[in-house]
Amino acid sequence: xxxxxxxxxxxxxxxxxxxxxxxxxxxxxxxxxxxxxxxxxxxxxxxxxxxxxxxxxxxxxxxxxxxxxxxxxxxxxxxxxxxxxxxxxxxxxxxxxxxxxxxxxxxxxxxxxxxxxxxxxxxxxxxxxxxxxxxxxxxxxxxxxxxxxxxxxxxxxxxxxxxxxxxxxxxxxxxxxxxxxxxxxxxxxxxxxxxxxxxxxxxxxxxxxxxxxxxxxxxxxxxxxxxx
Numbered sequence: 001x002x003x004x005x006x007x008x009x010x011x012x013x014x015x016x017x018x019x020x021x022x023x024x025x026x027x028x029x030x031x032x033x034x035x036x037x038x039x040x041x042x043x044x045x046x047x048x049x050x051x052x053x054x055x056x057x058x059x060x061x062x063x064x065x066x067x068x069x070x071x072x073x074x075x076x077x078x079x080x081x082x083x084x085x086x087x088x089x090x091x092x093x094x095x096x097x098x099x100x101x102x103x104x105x106x107x108x109x110x111x112x113x114x115x116x117x118x119x120x121x122x123x124x125x126x127x128x129x130x131x132x133x134x135x136x137x138x139x140x141x142x143x144x145x146x147x148x149x150x151x152x153x154x155x156x157x158x159x160x161x162x163x164x165x166x167x168x169x170x171x172x173x174x175x176x177x178x179x180x181x182x183x184x185x186x187x188x189x190x191x192x193x194x195x196x197x198x199x200x201x202x203x204x205x206x207x208x209x210x211x212x213x214x215x216x217x218x219x220x221x222x223x224x225x226x227x228x
Contacts, residue, residue: 041142041149043071048082048138048154055124055134055156063120065138069110077143080106082120083136087127094119132161
């Protein structure tokens with residue numbers, strides 16, 4: 001029976017630690033836009049950001065793309081592009097950027113160590129109800145190339161994405177609450193069993209002692225028999 005309190009302690013610790021782990025997980029920050037470079041061809045880096053983390057229909061977003069030449073030689077006629085996903089409507093672009101086939105494109109030359117910045121303005125429209133984030137991708141491609149040399153992404157939370165974590169947390173909280181209730185039930189059961197055993201230890205010796213001694217009535221009957 002000693003295993004019951006030990007098991008209850010483990011379950012209680014699990015039930016209490018669960019919500020904290022869930023909260024820590026829910027509070028983790030969204031990764032920032034990243035950039036990487038391909039070892040083949042010109043060595044470039046690129047970033048894209050709109051200064052936002054959450055958006056909704058009707059919002060006007062200003063994206064800023066920055067491309068930098070990290071290599072040791074000048075690169076010419078680099079194609080810079082940004083995707084326009086469903087739900088994002090093109091408004092304008094600087095430096096002669098053109099919107100076509102779901103993307104905005106520019107052409108630029110970069111000296112060694114030089115960087116160029118491009119800006120896109122787009123408006124958030126109606127998005128699918130189950131779409132959680134609005135993401136865009138920026139890439140830089142060498143002249144005549146088919147594969148990008150480098151790409152970066154940026155995404156913003158949509159209203160559906162803001163509601164989804166709350167629903168998930170509710171489900172997790174219910175699970176941990178149920179676990180805590182089971183743990184408390186086992187603790188109570190273990191305490192009840194231990195109490196019963198303790199009471200039996202106190203009562204049984206008294207009974208045994210009484211059973212070993214004849215009662216007053218037994219003594220009288222024994223005397224009456226001896227007189228006859």
